[in-house]
Amino acid sequence: MHISEGILTWPVLASGAAFAIAGTGIGLKKLKTEDIPKTAILSAAFFVASLIHVPIGPSSVHLILNGIVGILLGWAAFPAIMVALSLQALFFQYGGITTLGVNTMLMALPAVLCHFFFHPLILRNNQFLSLAAGFSGGAFSVFLSGILMAAFLVFAQREFLEVSLLVIGVHIPVMIIEGIITMFCIGFLKKVQPSLMGG
Amino acid sequence: MLQEPFSVGNSFLHRTDPRFRLVSALLYSIVVAVLYGFFSLIASAVFSLALVRAAGLDGKTVLKRLALVNGFVLLFLLILPLTAGGDIFFSIGFLHIYQPGVVLALQIALKSNAIIMAFIALVSTMNFSTLGHALNSLGLPHKFVFLFILTYRYIFVIEQEYKKIWRSIKIRGFSPKTTLHCYKTYAYMIGMIFVKASARAERVYRAMRCRGFNGSFYTLAEFPSSGKNWLFLFFMLFSTFLIILMELYFYG
Amino acid sequence: MADPSSTDPIIELTGISYSYPKEQPVLKNLDFELRKGERIGLLAPNGSGKTTLFHVIMGLLPVSEGSIRIFGRKIETEKDFVWVRRKIGLLFQDADDQLFSPTVLDDVAFGPLNMGKTKKEALSISRRVLSFLGLSSFEDRITFKLSGGEKKLVSLATVLSMDPEVLLLDEPLNGLDNNTRIKLISVLKTIDVSYIIISHDIDFLLESTDAIYTLNNGRIEKDTTVYVHSHDHAHMMGNVPHQHD
Amino acid sequence: MADPSSTDPIIELTGISYSYPKEQPVLKNLDFELRKGERIGLLAPNGSGKTTLFHVIMGLLPVSEGSIRIFGRKIETEKDFVWVRRKIGLLFQDADDQLFSPTVLDDVAFGPLNMGKTKKEALSISRRVLSFLGLSSFEDRITFKLSGGEKKLVSLATVLSMDPEVLLLDEPLNGLDNNTRIKLISVLKTIDVSYIIISHDIDFLLESTDAIYTLNNGRIEKDTTVYVHSHDHAHMMGNVPHQHD
Ligand SMILES: Nc1ncnc2c1ncn2[C@@H]1O[C@H](COP(=O)(O)OP(=O)(O)OP(=O)(O)O)[C@@H](O)[C@H]1O
Ligand SMILES: Nc1ncnc2c1ncn2[C@@H]1O[C@H](COP(=O)(O)OP(=O)(O)OP(=O)(O)O)[C@@H](O)[C@H]1O
Ligand SMILES: [Mg+2]
Ligand SMILES: [Mg+2]
Numbered sequence: 001m002h003i004s005e006g007i008l009t010w011p012v013l014a015s016g017a018a019f020a021i022a023g024t025g026i027g028l029k030k031l032k033t034e035d036i037p038k039t040a041i042l043s044a045a046f047f048v049a050s051l052i053h054v055p056i057g058p059s060s061v062h063l064i065l066n067g068i069v070g071i072l073l074g075w076a077a078f079p080a081i082m083v084a085l086s087l088q089a090l091f092f093q094y095g096g097i098t099t100l101g102v103n104t105m106l107m108a109l110p111a112v113l114c115h116f117f118f119h120p121l122i123l124r125n126n127q128f129l130s131l132a133a134g135f136s137g138g139a140f141s142v143f144l145s146g147i148l149m150a151a152f153l154v155f156a157q158r159e160f161l162e163v164s165l166l167v168i169g170v171h172i173p174v175m176i177i178e179g180i181i182t183m184f185c186i187g188f189l190k191k192v193q194p195s196l197m198g199g
Numbered sequence: 200m201l202q203e204p205f206s207v208g209n210s211f212l213h214r215t216d217p218r219f220r221l222v223s224a225l226l227y228s229i230v231v232a233v234l235y236g237f238f239s240l241i242a243s244a245v246f247s248l249a250l251v252r253a254a255g256l257d258g259k260t261v262l263k264r265l266a267l268v269n270g271f272v273l274l275f276l277l278i279l280p281l282t283a284g285g286d287i288f289f290s291i292g293f294l295h296i297y298q299p300g301v302v303l304a305l306q307i308a309l310k311s312n313a314i315i316m317a318f319i320a321l322v323s324t325m326n327f328s329t330l331g332h333a334l335n336s337l338g339l340p341h342k343f344v345f346l347f348i349l350t351y352r353y354i355f356v357i358e359q360e361y362k363k364i365w366r367s368i369k370i371r372g373f374s375p376k377t378t379l380h381c382y383k384t385y386a387y388m389i390g391m392i393f394v395k396a397s398a399r400a401e402r403v404y405r406a407m408r409c410r411g412f413n414g415s416f417y418t419l420a421e422f423p424s425s426g427k428n429w430l431f432l433f434f435m436l437f438s439t440f441l442i443i444l445m446e447l448y449f450y451g
Numbered sequence: 452m453a454d455p456s457s458t459d460p461i462i463e464l465t466g467i468s469y470s471y472p473k474e475q476p477v478l479k480n481l482d483f484e485l486r487k488g489e490r491i492g493l494l495a496p497n498g499s500g501k502t503t504l505f506h507v508i509m510g511l512l513p514v515s516e517g518s519i520r521i522f523g524r525k526i527e528t529e530k531d532f533v534w535v536r537r538k539i540g541l542l543f544q545d546a547d548d549q550l551f552s553p554t555v556l557d558d559v560a561f562g563p564l565n566m567g568k569t570k571k572e573a574l575s576i577s578r579r580v581l582s583f584l585g586l587s588s589f590e591d592r593i594t595f596k597l598s599g600g601e602k603k604l605v606s607l608a609t610v611l612s613m614d615p616e617v618l619l620l621d622e623p624l625n626g627l628d629n630n631t632r633i634k635l636i637s638v639l640k641t642i643d644v645s646y647i648i649i650s651h652d653i654d655f656l657l658e659s660t661d662a663i664y665t666l667n668n669g670r671i672e673k674d675t676t677v678y679v680h681s682h683d684h685a686h687m688m689g690n691v692p693h694q695h696d
Numbered sequence: 697m698a699d700p701s702s703t704d705p706i707i708e709l710t711g712i713s714y715s716y717p718k719e720q721p722v723l724k725n726l727d728f729e730l731r732k733g734e735r736i737g738l739l740a741p742n743g744s745g746k747t748t749l750f751h752v753i754m755g756l757l758p759v760s761e762g763s764i765r766i767f768g769r770k771i772e773t774e775k776d777f778v779w780v781r782r783k784i785g786l787l788f789q790d791a792d793d794q795l796f797s798p799t800v801l802d803d804v805a806f807g808p809l810n811m812g813k814t815k816k817e818a819l820s821i822s823r824r825v826l827s828f829l830g831l832s833s834f835e836d837r838i839t840f841k842l843s844g845g846e847k848k849l850v851s852l853a854t855v856l857s858m859d860p861e862v863l864l865l866d867e868p869l870n871g872l873d874n875n876t877r878i879k880l881i882s883v884l885k886t887i888d889v890s891y892i893i894i895s896h897d898i899d900f901l902l903e904s905t906d907a908i909y910t911l912n913n914g915r916i917e918k919d920t921t922v923y924v925h926s927h928d929h930a931h932m933m934g935n936v937p938h939q940h941d
Contacts, residue, residue: 005314006309008232028343033342036346037401037404038400041357041397043346044351044356044396045392045396047350048361048392051361052361052385055376060375063389084350086347087347096314096315097314159300162278163274166274185390185393187386188386188391195717363547363548367543368551369511370511370536371561371613372562405756405793406796407806409756410810417809496874497844497846498846622871626742626896651872
């Protein structure tokens with residue numbers, strides 16, 4: 001999920017960049033040097049996720065996974081996502097320099113919120129509760145990203161309203177798929193490598 | 200799957216100090232992002248195209264990239280002229296094509312492509328060790344650069360793990376469908392990628408420490424400080440300034 | 452065992468060429484045939500294309516030229532290969548690449564489930580295969596935490612649970628300790644399938660296959676080199692360090 | 697070669713214990729000594745803790761108990777280990793873990809650069825090591841596109857470019873073809889360092905080390921088992937498939 005170069009107006013770009021820099025600053029401050037390799041792994045996974053297509057009916061969508069990145073990383077999701085987006089710009093020219101701040105915001109803010117809402121529930125020993133929290137986390141983060149994206153577009157230009165509504169509409173099935181996948185994935189990690197979930 | 204087709208080359212741009220390229224790309228992109236006038240927009244699109252030519256890149260590959268990236272732009276090109284309201288440009292039956300929508304859509308298309316082409320010519324022409332080096336010496340936070348460089352390395356690790364697991368899933372008769380079994384398989388695959396990639400990340404980091412890594416990066420790439428770098432920077436700033444003047448003269 | 456040359460060919464490769472994108476060709480106009488009942492060893496240097504060949508047979512790498520016939524059927528589309536993958540089981544060179552489910556039982560049951568078996572059937576097949584390999588107690592172990600040798604055996608179980616008629620084994624003994632080697636060799640002797648084994652261990656190949664081929668310049672050739680072959684004698688190593696030459 | 701028992705100990709481990717977080721201990725009260733000039737083999741089952749031991753010596757895993765002395769110096773802090781890592785070179789079990797730079801030359805020069813060498817020095821050291829290993833033509837190859845055997849040799853180059861006095865080799869022959877094995881063995885014979893080799897290949901250990909140890913219940917023991925040891929004779933394999941027993 002990216003907003004391309006050349007679409008937003010400068011006030012939106014500038015405030016996006018300012019918030020993203022603030023968030024990344026907090027994230028870096030909280031990130032201990034020895035945790036950087038683990039953060040880098042999730043950042044790389046976030047990058048690669050956008051290349052993985054899952055089927056939905058006759059079509060397919062690519063994964064986003066900012067929910068799980070947020071759940072596992074907390075504030076460090078900001079630098080992790082910013083780095084992943086820079087690399088996506090570098091490799092595929094998705095997003096870009098001027099939109100880096102806005103795109104980081106719309107992916108990372110939901111991720112961090114996800115961490116605060118759902119991480120404590122996931123750590124509980126109650127299987128049902130943690131799976132439900134996993135589903136909600138995956139779905140919520142994509143939903144919120146969609147809303148943020150629409151909001152950025154409409155703030156930039158009133159005329160973008162229809163495109164924005166379309167963006168939100170497209171994200172509803174994605175939301176459900178991300179929910180399901182995040183749920184199973186959390187179940188997998190809790191079983192196989194609980195230490196990755198943090199404590 | 201993952202390639203950096205633009206990073207190999209021996210053009211003048213490839214040889215320019217990456218720091219100068221990064222800074223000028225950033226300034227130029229910011230200016231283009233806020234343009235409205237068609238004169239300045241077309242001028243910057245032409246200028247970006249000239250940069251791509253100067254970098255001596257394969258035209259086909261560049262076009263492919265541009266086509267891919269323009270998907271999102273296409274959305275605007277299709278929807279805005281129909282929905283923007285205002286003066287009607289022309290009508291086809293009951294479909295009204297609004298003039299402000301057409302203008303906006305065209306502006307977006309020009310801006311996007313101008314910025315992306317400049318990015319390809321100036322930034323995508325760096326390989327990652329030079330980029331890491333550049334970020335480091337531009338004074339970005341140490342932890343950020345470290346994270347950046349490790350992420351870059353692990354992208355290939357993860358991509359490989361992904362391909363390998365996917366192969367294993369395939370030889371066991373899996374075919375993707377919209378079923379719970381399918382989504383569960385994807386989730387397990389992603390979980391396994393996380394777990395295995397973390398283990399490998401840990402080991403790669405150990406290997407780096409065994410070779411005396413202490414958080415700072417050195418590179419074999421040489422970018423001797425030369426007048427040419429400054430000349431390049433001056434040229435970029437001057438061109439950017441000209442575009443600003445055009446915008447002010449024709450639009451402002 | 453019936454004389455293989457009189458039985459039906461299972462795998463027939465004719466004029467196969469393959470190159471990785473932007474690289475020199477690895478397989479060049481390669482011909483190969485495996486007949487029912489045959490047990491073939493493949494011994495060739497690193498980088499000569501052995502693994503590539505197996506992946507081509509399974510349809511994991513798309514060939515640019517040549518024809519593949521499996522059980523007499525011409526294989527061309529991805530759909531054909533989906534069918535091939537039910538007939539031929541591939542054990543990857545690196546066991547780490549083969550397992551991805553959380554537990555051993557999940558992983559062994561994955562193939563049967565994809566082949567349309569019900570959960571109950573898939574479970575009973577998986578239990579049967581695990582017990583055949585002496586791995587019954589492993590059902591609930593986390594695949595990621597198995598040791599190297601255990602991973603190799605469980606990988607074999609995931610392949611066998613699909614009831615293949617041919618096995619492609621890519622360096623099955625690699626990194627295994629002596630006990631696990633012995634176990635794997637005895638399993639190979641027990642199961643009644645045709646197979647091709649890639650290995651750098653000539654003694655193992657001499658023991659477990661009927662003919663050894665090699666890959667040379669991208670083509671498969673019967674191996675006509677003279678091998679230094681080992682005969683065993685007991686030898687004491689121990690408290691006193693000593694030298695051999 | 698001087699009688700090792702009379703020379704200085706390079707590595708001295710006393711009462712070392714290690715367990716991975718939330719797991720049973722892997723090393724338990726382990727003692728070990730390597731003296732200058734010694735060449736030791738380590739042969740033990742999968743999962744017995746061989747790799748763990750090497751990583752403990754390099755300070756990559758923090759021990760909970762016991763003391764480590766390297767070249768007579770007591771090693772405690774991370775800073776001490778930074779010093780150790782210049783003296784001791786570790787070849788990782790999996791070559792994929794060892795290579796992380798884009799090109800071979802970058803990777804080999806990484807160590808020297810970190811040790812404070814100038815670019816020019818680092819380049820000349822790297823070129824020298826690569827040519828010593830016969831890898832001069834590899835300089836600009838992309839590391840992750842090398843074949844298994846090539847990766848192993850380049851990994852060795854990255855270790856040797858730091859000019860270590862001791863080598864820890866974790867299954868160096870794993871997956872290597874015969875020519876590459878011979879090459880590696882001859883390199884080991886040429887370089888003048890002490891080393892410890894982990895391997896499951898008893899013949900290789902008998903040939904290239906002076907004493908074989910094993911790991912049992914988390915402790916190192918001199919190996920006193922009787923080995924089946926090979927003597928070679930020539931053997932013809934070829935056009936006619938034939939059977940061995
Ligand atoms: N993904 C890839 N991209 C490009 N080249 C590759 C790739 N995989 C393998 N190669 C190259 O293809 C050649 C054949 O590789 P392959 O893995 O089939 O060899 P192999 O005979 O199995 O070797 P080994 O004994 O080391 O396993 C090698 O030169 C290798 O470098
Ligand atoms: N990161 C880890 N976390 C938890 N347990 C681990 C980890 N790494 C290894 N182990 C466990 O520690 C034990 C010893 O592992 P180690 O890799 O040292 O064995 P090894 O003797 O080198 O085996 P191999 O011959 O298969 O390489 C094994 O039981 C293994 O499962
Ligand atoms: Mg191979
Ligand atoms: Mg090991």
